[in-house]
Amino acid sequence: MGEKMLMKGNEAIAEAAIQAGCRFFFGYPITPQNQIPEYMSKRLPKIEGGCFLQAESEVAAINMVYGAAGAGARVMTSSSSPGISLKQEGISYIVGAELPCVIVNMVRGGPGLGSIQPAQSDYYQSTRGGGHGDYRMLVLAPSSVQEAVELTQEAFDLADKYRNPVLIMGDGLIGQMMEPVEMPERKEKTDLPEKTWAATGWTPDCGRERAIINSLYIDPAVLEKHVNKLYAKYAVMEQTECRWQEEMTDDADYVIVAYGTTARIARSAMRKLRDEGIKAGLIRPITLWPFPAAPIAKAAEHAKAFLTVEMSMGQMVDDVKLAVDGKKPVHFFGRTGGIVPTVREIITQVENLAKEGK
Structure with a gap:
């Protein structure tokens, strides 16, 4: 662990993601999570291989996440309640294509545009699947800035482990409060599966099958088999990833x-x-x-x-x-x-x- 630093929750989450190997961030401004893209816009361009892009909309941002995740990159997006609603179709696609990514939701009051003050009224959306189809996501809920740092870093490993998006769900207070934090020294995990599925380029003599990133299954029997495969994965999550205090x-x-x-x-x-x-x-x-x-x-x-x-x-x-x-x-x-x-x-x-x- 390094020295303690006084950091705002949003900025601490952004730095934790970078320390965890996140090199791609696609997002769009909305209060009360704006410090995450602001911080990423300053830090990522200075890091080798880093890319920050403010998309034209939340819909565009989540589809950019789909592309980067499909190429095997560690990628994150963040937003607040109405913006997360706009991302739901893309999130469902990402789950269906079995792609790892991290999504941060700093929840604000609703419904509609509501307020910019903290709330926890996105619980149904987060835990029941706000998008279409049968799917699940790991949802992590930090209660301090330090825990937000640690869970953000772990989220990238969990996403890679299960080939599934992981959602960090905080309320606006978590994002805006300042607390002393220690940024853990990250060591690359060696027990994560190799991303042989990633679309990173292919030639006939490269020794592996062509990678296809897809969530479309026209044959009902094939789709049912795919969904059953996903749910077997979720059953493992239920057995091994449940956490409480x-x-x-x-x-x-x-x-x-x-x-x-x-x-x-x-x-x-x-x-x-x-x-x-x-x-x-x-x-x-x-x-x-x-x-x-x-x-x-x-x-x-x-x-x-x-x-x-x-x-x-x-x-x-x-x-x-x-x-x-x-x-x-x-x-x-x-x-x-x-x-x-x-x-x-x-x-x-x-x-x-x-x-x-x-």
Whole structure:
């Protein structure tokens, strides 16, 4: 690890990507992620093989990502909620063609143009697939700038490992806050598969088959076989890539489930509730997909109730309910429109549950 530097979240993500070997960035400006393309526009042209290009639209940007990924490059794009919506068709193509890339979404309030303030209301879009067809993406949700750095770097390895896009989902606060970070020294991973599938040029005597990057399958039986192959890959992701953090859940009567910035606020609330004598705990999903259902199901064996806290009208709460499977009550508290829930609001919610014996 290097020396600590005070960095804004967006800029730290951009530098982490470069350190992870990202040499191509295609994007388009939108608040609150603008510092990512700004930083890339300054850094990438100074690096050998580096290419920054501001596309004419988000649609153009994601198709440029498709091209670079198809040639085997480490490539990233970033945007915020409405821009990610525009990229969805291209994301579905990239998944269908089994191409690795990293996509960053700094979520802002919606629907529509909404606000430029932080939100978590893209959870459905991110975890259920905002584009067409049957597909999944690994979705990583950092709760600090340091974790954003580490997850961004790991995202490139995961994308290459599974030949699939990886989405970094942060809220606007993660992108805009400044925190001390250490940029990990990156060592090239030797256990990643060689990109023999990449379209890097072909001649009849080169000793390998011609690479074809494609997501079109006219024959229904062939397409079904392809989708089944993709889902076998997703099953491996579910078994091996699910990540979460637990705090004080062993004896918790009330388990708070929150991710990203909201989890930091919930953690403070949990500690103050403990000071009041209320046994609160916290489960923080780090992967939003695959969702960490197992620790929630385990906590449901002894907890009295769950409280899901989100910067939305309630989206992740559906996954929490599925994990609890009706064994205990699952309550929800959320703020939306770009408003961030406070520690006091979360404390009050749990205090009321304790008073009512729920």
